[in-house]
Amino acid sequence: MNAILGQVGVALGLLSAITGAVALLGGLLFRNDAWLRAAPGTVWGVLAGALLATGAMEHALVTHDFSLAYVADNNSRETPLLYSVTGLWAALQGSILLWALVLSGYLAIMGHRYRARVTDRLVATALLSALVVTIFFFGLISGPANPFVTVAGRPPLDGLGPNALLQDNPLIAFHPVFLYLGFVGLTIPFSFAIGALVTGRLGEGWLVETRRFTLVAWAFLTVGIVMGAWWSYQVLGWGGFWAWDPVENAALLPWLCGTAYLHSVMIQERRGLLRVWNLALLVSAFSLTILGTFLTRSGVLVSVHTFSDSSAVGPSLLGFFGLVVASGVGLIAWRGDRLASPGSIDSPISREGAFLVNNLLFAAFAVVVLLGTVFPLLVQALDNQQVTVGTPYFDSIAVPLGLALLFFMAIAPALPWRASSLAVLRQRMLGPVSFGVLVIAACVAAGVRGLTPLAAFGLGAVAGGSALRQIVLATASSQRAGTGAWRGIVGRANGGMVVHIGVVLVAVSLASATSYGHRAEFTLRPGQSVSYEGHRIEYVGSHPFHQPNRSGIVSAVRVDGAVFHPAISDYPGYEGIGTPAVDSSIRDDVYLTVNGVASNGAGSATIGVVEQPMVMWLWVGGVLTALGALLAAFPARRRRRDSPWEGRVAQRGSLPGMDRAEMAELSGEAARVAAGVAE
Amino acid sequence: MSSRVVWLGLAVAAVVLLAVGSVHGPESSASARVAYLESVLKCPSCEDLSITQSDAPSAVALRHRVLRWVDEGWSDAKIEQAVVSSYGEAELLVPPAGGVNATLYILPVALIGLATAAVGWHLFGRRRVERGGG
Structure with a gap:
């Protein structure tokens, strides 16, 4: 049943995409607006087909329908529900099905959003291109990457289960x-x-x-x-x-x-x-x-x-x-x-030059x-x-x-569009560069050594300082204009600065973790401890464990008083898979693995320890980068033709730390945010 | 104090600090050498993992040999040569620069050079031509 439903879904999606593409192509070639107008409706058929096929595959995975070869290869009766669901992307055929589902979703948004403008030849051609891509991916899951192929003969009583690393x-x-x-x-x-x-x-x-x-x-x-x-x-x-x-x-x-x-x-x-x-x-x-x-x-x-x-x-x-x-x-x-291009870049010392x-x-x-x-x-x-x-x-x-x-990344936000001068750059970058030099000085004073990481910390500080300066100026400017301080982090330019701060955190974390990481291996008896890179590491003991989908040995390791549980797991078909445990803090991570222990957990164990500074900031930076991108995409208010914004800024004059040219740039930026056009 | 003097001071401070900070950097310690070598040598029984990244018995054994060789004072080149003699050139995750491998190093430099020239032309040369032309 799952196989039939899945095949029907794939066929529905493929046929809908072909129908839409034919309607668009015909409409474009024969200048037939009726055909063009009919085409966006087909995207719902594509989405329905993708949802049906994906639903059928998920149902097959969750109910362990081993009559499907894909399920037999990537699922077993012991696979936990979560990993049964994620089995959809555990192998090639399911991954392509997921690709088709996501593509159908984007296609539906595109078709719905532009349905009223589809007689515009540019929009029609764009929709046609997207449908051709869709046809290709539905073609793949209809043929060489078909996830709904059934096993020959009687279905197996149990499947192989997903790759151990995927569960x-x-x-x-x-x-x-x-x-x-x-x-x-x-x-x-x-x-x-x-x-x-x-x-x-x-x-x-x-x-x-x-x-x-x-x-x-x-x-x-x-x-x-x-x-x-x-x-x-x-x-x-x-x-x-x-x-x-x-x-x-x-x-x-x-x-x-x-x-x-x-x-x-x-x-x-x-x-x-x-x-x-x-x-x-x-x-x-x-x-x-x-x-x-x-x-x-x-x-x-x-x-x-x-x-x-x-x-x-x-x-x-x-x-x-x-x-x-x-x-x-x-x-x-x-x-x-x-x-x-209608012109060229006026000056290398400009935003576009950078x-x-x-x-x-x-x-x-x-x-x-x-x-x-x-x-x-x-x-x-x-x-x-x-x-x-x-x-x-x-x-x-x-x-x-x-x-x-x-x-x-540090200097571009401080540069105006079109043309500027070194004097302007010097004035705007003085604060961020001073901050960068201070950071390097603090690092050197603290005993941090190494040209590459120090350069990364210094440049990161300059880039972060430059982005922060822009955010502060934009926030203050928005507040004075009465549009709300929060608008200082909204819109493409301001959200972009949040992205820059996130990227700086990622860069500094990478430089720190890769330059100053340490790794070692200790063979310890239960109760024995060692000091390593400022941490007290004590091996408490190990014991076997058994779960439906895996068994193995789990160890208890105390790091600075808190207990962590690295393990070695055996999955059906995969033996000796290490499951690390991480003591994570804003200063550093202590990463623990069990590299050797008796199968009954008795006696000494060999514990692998990796200490790396600032790893947590990598994830924080990633989150901040994504958040900044969302703020950059944030839809600002609709155009207000009578917006008093620019005039008010001009009357009040510049904010502290901002020159006249920058005030003009910022007022233009804020006006665009308020107008909701450019952002 | 003029802004030029402040900037000169900042530049001198940055250079001096980076120079001081470069002495006895992490690159020169024995543990850093081991970390580098472990990242350069491929796990003999794996497809694309370094011996740092793999816990395969062959990778663990090679890690122990690298530790011993560094303790005995072997140079990086001698250690790499010893590994290549045992397992072949594909054991190095950084291919030697000779022969066809030179492309790996020359092509990026050539492309970056060409792109720099193109950007330079866009930023400087084109405006001069436009001005000269009228």
Whole structure:
């Protein structure tokens, strides 16, 4: 029954998407508005199909319907309910179904939102592009990645269960979902970019339409990546959170392109510049989500995060990636004559000058990550050699690029648009730079050593100080204007500053944890303790445990008086899976693993200890970054044509610490926030 | 005091502090050397994990050998060579820069150079041409 319902859902979604695409194509080709108007309604059929298919799969997982091969491979009668539900994304076929569901949701929002404007050829073409992407993914789950294939003969009495790592921590319920919400969300701005290119309406209108979609997708992707790092930290047992693994890199690549785009798009909106660049970034961000899926799901690259692969989807994904790139590049080349910028950047000492350099750095970062990820594959194909590109290579490039990005993140908010002077920059940056030097001095006085981490702390302080300065000025300005102090953190520019503070926390935490971490291993008898990096660690004892889905040994380890329980678990088919325990504080984390203990828990145990400073700030920074993105996307009030805002600011004069030019910028910013147009 | 003097003071202070802070940095300690080597050497029985990241018996054994070699005063290069002799070049997570691997290092530098030139042209050269042209 589940198989039939699922197949019906997939067929409904696919047919609805095809119907919508045909109606749009026909409407566009034959200039038939009735067909165009009929098309948005089909998105509800797509969503209904995706919901039916997903519901059928979830029902099959929760009721252990082993007649489905996917359930037999990724579920067992002992699998807890939570991990039965998350079994939907425990392997390739279910993951593609989740992708289709998320895409259907975005498509429904798009179709509903633009239903009244679908006779606009740009909107119609954008919806057609999104439907073509939808057809591809429904095509995958109808064919090479069909999750509703039934087992041959009698269904097994029990299934294999999910991979042990996918039933060891509840974070698995959230991290992949957020990641997919980010990946798939990029489909909407990509579709509008294609619409703009096809119709030749390459002004700034389509950018304004897709700005919030892009920001929301970026925020989801950010949360997904940070949650993925947290999951790795909590589950994999080596105390790290980022390993430049192909799956991690596949998520980072579109994030880098998306971050570059969110900055450069402001130059196009303000000045009409960088049109080709922005289109290229959107095409790159979307196509890299497809390439990443191909690299990590087709079996061509191996990753600790790849829990299943299927060479059957490889050619389809690669072919679709080629189609996306060829379409994007081809259309940009075709529309080259209309994409010429109406002017150029007036001065390198300007907001757009700093954004241009930051875009260069983000692009370089993305190229290096892509090159390092695919290099082993290329060398093997071309030279039949086996090489491995690991963390040290990526770090050697990422660290200088990261420091340069912190530098430009610090100065860009202080620079006005169009043109400025060094004198203005000096005046605005004096406070943040003084703060940065003070932080370095405090670190050196406290005995902190190392050029790279000190540079990261100093630049982080300058960037954080610069962002905080903007928030304080915007908040004070809003308060004086009577629009409420809270508006100082709302809107793209102000929310962006909250994002900057979050990114600074992430950067400082990364520099601290990776530069000053320590790891050791102690073999201790019950009751025996050691001092390690300022912590008292005592081994209390171990005992076996048995749960429906796993058994093993759990140890009790006292760290500075509090007891933690690292374990070694055996799942059906997977033995000796370590479950770490973490004593987390704002100062440092003490990460505990059981590396060796007798099977009955008696006698001494070997305890692995990793001490890393400031790890908690990585998660706090991630949350703040996502919160800032939401504030940046926050819908401001509707336009008030008689808004007295600008005049009132002008009458009252400038705020302390703000020059006249900055007052004008801020009043313009606040006016846009109040008007609800630019933000 | 003029703002230029303040900025000069801040610049000198930052350089001096960073120079002082760079002496005896974490990079030079024995434990930092071990951490670096453990991140550079691949777990012999794994696909893409370093010996830091894996608890496979082969990774644990290699970690113990690295500790012993560092204690005995071996250089990083000698340790890497010893591992390559035993397991092959794919055991290094940073491929040697020679041959086709040079692309891995040259290409990013070349691309960043080209992009810098393009940005430089956009920021400086283009305006000069526009001004010169009229």
